[in-house]
Amino acid sequence: MTGDVYANVSGGGLRLKGAKIEKKKKKKIHKDKLPTESTSSSSHSDTKVDSTATENDKSIISEVVNKTDAECKFEEVQRKRLEKILEKKASKSHREEVEEYNKYLSGLTDHNDMPKIGPG
Known part of the structure; x- marks a missing residue:
């Protein structure tokens, strides 16, 4: 019986008159444009100290780039x-x-102290 009560209700979100529905487009990721790890790892494989220093520099640079002034x-x-x-x-x-x-x-001053309340 409860299913019959809601049978005539349409589903979905509310729509305003004259408003156009805009659907979000998904961004496509091209695999050929992504940097490969083999080229970056070969340049960092010289010494451990140099590789960690350059990785830290890159993280600092990427942090600065993503932030506004x-x-x-x-x-x-x-x-x-x-x-x-x-x-x-x-x-x-x-x-x-x-x-x-x-x-x-x-x-x-003493007026900031709590006064005694009650006999005694």
Whole structure:
């Protein structure tokens, strides 16, 4: 019985009047245009140190190519902020930080303290 109730309902997504349906085209990958591993591995097989250095350089270059100028600047600012925070943390020992915090708390006025509630 429940199947009969939904028999006249059409399936699919909603369509707006006058809107054209655009289908996404799949990108074709041509095998002959892809770089082969045999040519890249033969150039990197000279020494292990050179191969790792060139692979690291390639990964850095590919990273930079994929990012916009704004993204690069944002990451640079983030890195600088992190360095400042780390320098500030490394400049003081834990004991010095606790002593400084205790001085700050002792300098606060008494109205910030919690009042006693109830008899006693």
